[in-house]
Amino acid sequence: MTRRIIDAHHHIWLQKDLPWLLGPMQPRIFGPYEPIRRDYTIDEYLDDIVGLGVEKSVYVQANWARDRFEDEVAWVSANGDKTGWPHAIVGYADFMVEDVRPQLDRLAKYERMRGVRMQLHWHENEMYRFAERPDICRDPALRRNIARLADYGWSFDLQVFGPQMSDAADLAADIPDVTFILQHAGMLEDLSDRGWEEWRTGMKMLAARPNVVSKLSAFGTFVHRNDPKLISDIMRETVAMFGSRRCMFGSNFPIEKLWTDYGSLLRAHLDAARRLDAGAQDDIFWNTATRIYRLAD
Numbered sequence: 001m002t003r004r005i006i007d008a009h010h011h012i013w014l015q016k017d018l019p020w021l022l023g024p025m026q027p028r029i030f031g032p033y034e035p036i037r038r039d040y041t042i043d044e045y046l047d048d049i050v051g052l053g054v055e056k057s058v059y060v061q062a063n064w065a066r067d068r069f070e071d072e073v074a075w076v077s078a079n080g081d082k083t084g085w086p087h088a089i090v091g092y093a094d095f096m097v098e099d100v101r102p103q104l105d106r107l108a109k110y111e112r113m114r115g116v117r118m119q120l121h122w123h124e125n126e127m128y129r130f131a132e133r134p135d136i137c138r139d140p141a142l143r144r145n146i147a148r149l150a151d152y153g154w155s156f157d158l159q160v161f162g163p164q165m166s167d168a169a170d171l172a173a174d175i176p177d178v179t180f181i182l183q184h185a186g187m188l189e190d191l192s193d194r195g196w197e198e199w200r201t202g203m204k205m206l207a208a209r210p211n212v213v214s215k216l217s218a219f220g221t222f223v224h225r226n227d228p229k230l231i232s233d234i235m236r237e238t239v240a241m242f243g244s245r246r247c248m249f250g251s252n253f254p255i256e257k258l259w260t261d262y263g264s265l266l267r268a269h270l271d272a273a274r275r276l277d278a279g280a281q282d283d284i285f286w287n288t289a290t291r292i293y294r295l296a297d
Contacts, residue, residue: 003053003270003281003285003286004053004055004285004286005052005053005054005055005249005266005285005286006054006055006056006057006058006248006249006285006286006289006290006295007049007054007056007057007058007249007250007251007253008057008058008215008217008248008249008250008288008289008292008293009058009060009183009215009217009218009250009251009252010045010057010058010059010060010086010250010251010252010253010254011040011059011060011062011252011253011254011255012040012041012042012045012062012076012079012086013039013040013062014039014041014075015037015038015039017065017068017072017075018062018063018064019063019064019065020063021036021037027126027127028127029127029128029130029221029222030220030221030224030255030258031224031258032258033255033258035257035258036254036255036257036258040254041079042079042083042085042086043083044254045057045085045253045254046083046085048253048254048257048261048262049262052262052263052266054266056086056087056289056295057085057086057087057088058086058087058090058114058250058289058295059076059086059088059089059090060090060157061090061091061092061116061117063092063119064092066092066094069091069092069094069103069106070103070106070107072091072092073089073091073107073110074110076089076112077089077110077111077112080112086112087112087293087295088112088113088114088293088294088295089110089113089114090114090115090116090117090155090157091110091113091115091116091117092116092117092118093107093116093118093145094118095116095118095142095145095146096118096139096141096142096145097141097145098141099145100145100148101148104116104148104149104152104154108152113154114154114155114293114294115149115154115155115156115157115179115181115293116149116154116155116156116157117156117157117159117183119131119159120136120137120142120158120159120160120164120168121159121160121161121164121187122134122136122160122161122164123161123189128161128189130159134163134164135164135167136164137160137164137167137168137170137171138167138170138171143171143174143175146171146175146178147177147178149178150175150178153294154178155178155179155180155181155292155293156178156179156181157181157183158172158180158181158182158183158212159182159183159184160182160186160187161186161187161189162186162187162188162190162195162198162199162201162202162203163198163202164202165186165201165202165203165205165206166202166205168180168202168205168206169202169205169206169208169209169212172206172209172211172212173209176210176211177211178211179211179212179213179292180206180209180211180212180213181212181213181214181215181292182206182212182213182214182215183215183218184215184217184218184219184221184250184252185203185214185215185216185217185219185234185235185238186199186202186206186214186238187218187221187222188219188222188234189221189222191222191223191230200241203237203238203241203242204241207241207242207246212242212246213242213246213247213248213288213292214238214242214246214247214248215247215248215249215250216231216234216238216248216249216250216269216284217249217250217251217252218250218252218255218256219231219234220252220256220260220265221252221255224258224259225259225260226256226259226260226264226265226268227268228268228271228272231268231269231272232268232272235247235269235272235273235284236272236275239276239280239284244276244279244280244281244283244284244288245283245288246288247283247284247288248284248285248288248289248292249269249284249285249289251265251266253265270285273285
């Protein structure tokens with residue numbers, strides 16, 4: 001593999017800092033997770049990617065205790081100062097408060113900060129549920145606070161399921177000065193004909209908003225395996241809707257490490273992209289993440 005690659009979505013963590021890794025096992029969207037109930041450091045991540053052409057990466061928040069949102073960014077930043085990795089950080093803030101700016105101000109001193117994620121996905125299946133209600137994208141406080149990201153030049157990593165995409169598309173339309181980065185290409189979890197159609201309908205709404213881009217990541221979340229055909233199918237349709245300049249690769253490691261290794265996962269994405277021209281492949285694996293997360297080329 002000689003292609004230059006940016007991993008636009010991965011995590012590192014210390015077990016002691018993640019409430020969901022401590023105590024009794026809690027149901028998680030990606031199934032049983034005993035193998036990752038441990039420290040996953042930047043050194044292990046670098047071992048996972050050695051020789052694969054990954055030159056840069058973006059860290060995305062890993063759900064530390066909410067009142068420790070700055071501690072998370074500080075710790076990841078310290079890793080960056082020590083090792084050079086990751087090259088950008090997506091932190092956490094609570095957008096349901098009256099005014100999120102005091103939280104954002106605390107994060108603004110970290111030079112690798114590029115965006116914020118607060119997970120908004122809601123599902124009838126409680127195991128897949130994160131947000132308190134399905135219509136959270138309509139909440140006035142959330143909308144007011146996301147709009148404030150424009151003053152910081154930061155993006156919002158948007159995580160929703162298909163039935164929420166209409167509200168999410170309206171949210172993006174009403175806040176055109178903020179870039180919304182759709183997590184995991186909309187988290188297709190129902191692979192029935194009806195599920196695919198619901199996903200396509202929502203994705204087309206989001207793709208119609210020029211300030212929404214999509215990550216091609218975490219396609220093993222609901223099937224609990226590295227499935228090259230599924231990766232190819234989702235990538236093909238997502239790129240057709242959004243265009244390659246609004247799509248980027250992400251590994252979602254170490255979550256995907258539950259069922260595959262990094263090389264196999266990356267090969268599946270590279271193979272899925274081979275039907276595209278060289279320029280589109282460059283967009284997916286390098287250009288889009290460079291532009292959206294403002295990484296030096």
